[in-house]
Amino acid sequence: MDDIAADIPAADAARTVRDALLSRRSVRAFLSTQVPQSLIGELLSLAARAPSGGNIQPWKVHVVFGRAKTELEKDLLATAADKNGGGRPEYDYYPRQWWEPYASRRSEIGLALYGTLGIGKRDVAARRAQHMRNFAFFGAPAGLFFCVERALTAGSWLDVGMFLQSFMLAAREAGLHTCPQAAFTSHHEVVRRHLAIPDGDILLCGMALGYEDTTRPENALRSPRAPLDQFVRFHGD
Ligand SMILES: Cc1cc2nc3c(=O)[nH]c(=O)nc-3n(C[C@H](O)[C@H](O)[C@H](O)COP(=O)(O)O)c2cc1C
Numbered sequence: 001m002d003d004i005a006a007d008i009p010a011a012d013a014a015r016t017v018r019d020a021l022l023s024r025r026s027v028r029a030f031l032s033t034q035v036p037q038s039l040i041g042e043l044l045s046l047a048a049r050a051p052s053g054g055n056i057q058p059w060k061v062h063v064v065f066g067r068a069k070t071e072l073e074k075d076l077l078a079t080a081a082d083k084n085g086g087g088r089p090e091y092d093y094y095p096r097q098w099w100e101p102y103a104s105r106r107s108e109i110g111l112a113l114y115g116t117l118g119i120g121k122r123d124v125a126a127r128r129a130q131h132m133r134n135f136a137f138f139g140a141p142a143g144l145f146f147c148v149e150r151a152l153t154a155g156s157w158l159d160v161g162m163f164l165q166s167f168m169l170a171a172r173e174a175g176l177h178t179c180p181q182a183a184f185t186s187h188h189e190v191v192r193r194h195l196a197i198p199d200g201d202i203l204l205c206g207m208a209l210g211y212e213d214t215t216r217p218e219n220a221l222r223s224p225r226a227p228l229d230q231f232v233r234f235h236g237d
Contacts (some may be wrong), residue, residue: 013175025223027208030140031147035209037176040142048210052159059163060147062195069143072194074080075161076135079190087186090202100200101197101226109223116217135181140210145184145191147201160204171209181206
């Protein structure tokens, strides 16, 4: 665990930006406690204060809960379980081949996550079952999908990234937790069909939103970060 994050109680609402930054993490088991639609709306309004080049505000968001979410999950789980069903992402979130330091960082967090659940390195079935939990939003009562118009360019993707983090930090202040989920991109056709997302919009990622189930072992995961000297160079006197 990062020393800096050690003193933030998991379930506490963040009161400062620092608290929010340090207590935001990907939670992968939620309570069924509902999140009021008005609160989600408020968090989205706060997130929309994120900057964007030319103030074009390129983010588009779909929120699912209740029956719409149940129906979507049913279809997603069936599609993802169908080995012949394929599921091709609309864009490459990751490169096809890895190199250092990214390869090690990625396998380290994967091993750590499965470790919390007691899933062994070679237990393909258990790993797959855990992956499938993505499509039920890890039990969260609300799910979000973030889109951007296909014709927009890389700058707009940066803008949506800022929106996403702003949303996740605002959620912390409300005592909520999140898990951003690129897993949905493999089955974007299903999401698209359920939510009437036009072809002109690309599904960037989904997100689970809810209250953390603090009793679940996977939520004990604390992801490490590289030290400053591995990603910063200060230039100057
Ligand atoms: C855009 C994006 C997509 C992600 N997609 C998934 C996902 O599909 N499933 C998942 O369990 N975690 C997903 N994650 C969570 C990352 O694994 C996580 O952010 C990383 O390991 C660092 O951990 P932390 O968020 O707890 O700090 C995603 C994160 C981001 C930013």
